[in-house]
Amino acid sequence: MQPTILITGVGKRIGLYLANAFIAKGYHVIGTFRSHYPSLDTLSEAGADLYCCDFTSNAEVNSFIEAIAHKYSQLDAIIHNASQWLPDKSPMPAGDIMTTMMQVHVSAPYQINLGLASLLTQGDRLTDIIHLTDYVAQKGSKKHIAYAASKAALENMTLSFATKLAPKVKVNSIAPALICFNEHDDDDYKKQALAKSLLEREAGEIEVLNAVNYLMGSHYITGRSLALDGGRHLK
Template sequence: MKNYALVTGSADRIGKAVAIHLAKQGYNLVLHYNSSVEKAQKVKDEILSLPNSVEVELLQINFLKDNDFDQIFTELKEKEISIEILVNCASDFIPSNFKDQGSALFDKEMTINFKNPYLLTKAFANVFGTGNIINFVDTKVAKNSTVHLDYILSKKLLKDFTGISAVELAPNIRVNGIAPGLILPPEGKDESYLLNLAENIPLKTIGNLEEILKAVQFILDSKFFTGQILYIDGGEHLV
């Protein structure tokens, strides 16, 4: 049985960076994607080109459908794939507020950003029983003002679930979270957009993917660390 890390949303952005980082640390990878098969294949090819030979599997799952994650993990186990690290990184990020009518967006954001990490966590515990879980939330979970109402509600739930699961799954599974701040601009924006926002946070600068990867590595290396949220945000959650 070979140990693997499963990274959801690994075809792009933070998920891609985390997957490549873990491969550089010697972990075999299961790369989850939904529709971005070409991007996922490019990440796989990049990992396979690394000098420290690791194995890579692609895993297509549509998080908006009902999925039996226990069965999916059992099938991986039957292939001699043991998931040691689960990184819940896949997210959907759409603006919303109290004026929006209906529940369609609420259901979508809750399903992708909370329900699936919730179900994956339980399946991970049931099938594999030991390891590390890292949940990606958002620095704005510490606040109560937002222009992404449904998204932030889902991430606030994931933050609280991180603490609950850290208690329930200890001592065999450690569960922690990372809350990025101004790291990558949203689609359609550039770095200047982030730099303008950075004027309102304590450190008055923006972060980068390297800071996120340092947080990932700290969590994995720190055996006496669980149930915590690392805010990689230049102090944004404080103001």
Template sequence: MSKRIFITGAGRRLGKTLAQHFLHQGWQVVAHFNSACELETHPALTAVQADLSDPASIRALCTQLKTLGQFDAVIHNASCFVPDAAATDLAQHIAQHQNVHVTAPVMITDALKSQWADDAAMISISDIYADIPNQRFAVYCAAKAGLQNWSLSMAQRLAGKVRVNVIQPGPVQFLPEHDDAYRKKVLSQSLIGEELGYGAIVQACDYLLAARAVTGTVMRVDGGRFVANRYDQTFS
């Protein structure tokens, strides 16, 4: 029987790339998406919709997951990345980030507590901002730091049953709205100095899912940006 993995935020970007990768590897993939799913239909793909900023929607997703059998792996990838200056309602802004990055992973993991396969693994996608915060995204940074800290607690709680690790991406993949000046400045703050692409995160996930001696680890996949220097927080 093929292995089963659940990936949040799998409708596009990094999550889509991860879902496609594991489908190609022969996994059964349960792919969560919020509003849009760019994945093509596949016999091994189950797409599930939920708004992870809404606790009621998270609860409905958890109920659905309980009907899908055992899971060999979970990747908490879904993310909300909004600058504080763009918030029109600060309380809602805080709740949105906390629900997506902390509440949803906590509730999903609790829902799956009796559905872990042998030698299961869980990965949380945090951010280098969890350790070197950016004041423009203070609420986002705090939420990612919460995800990271909770994940390390889960490595303790689930010891012997589920290996739990964290990946801290840096700017591995630029978005279309990032102009040349932005890209050059970011890459100048990297030791590798190249756009690594989503494949860098896929490689890290493959390693952490297979490495049976690794748990409670925070892995930086940032081209060395964390140790290159401290970034300028003011450029846009």
């Protein structure tokens, strides 16, 4: 049977890269997106099953869970990549910022993990949940306090789900720092960002894919967070 993986936030950057990589590996990819990008048309043409879902809406998340539970009999992995990055100085009221960050990074993954757990525990297979957290989950952030707190909560939730879903499901986190720059990032910003790590280089999406492959390939790692930070913790 063709393995099936759910990846949230596949419209661009890391999510898009992972979706294409798993399609190339022969997986059937289920993906979520909030806004439409041309890249999604290409994913759909390649066979991905895509769902527009706003993770700030409990109703939309629940509808998505119901659709997947009705359509599929099993899943081999869930990768929680969907993310939103709101600074604390956003025009949005502070309470709304925190609510949004917690909804996207904690509540939605919590609902999805609980709602689709039965698809991961079918048969004797060893399956995976992977949470993409952030380097700031351990360090904190002066300008993105709500974001950092929500990613820390997601990392903590890794421990609870690893315990709850063992021994059939491995649950781990990947905590990246700088992975890849945006097109609009200028040279000064790039220089400052690269200087924050010991290795002083852009990781690239391949580093996240390699980490995902490592965790999914293991039969003995669960409840752990894998740091992808270029040695930032030693600076």
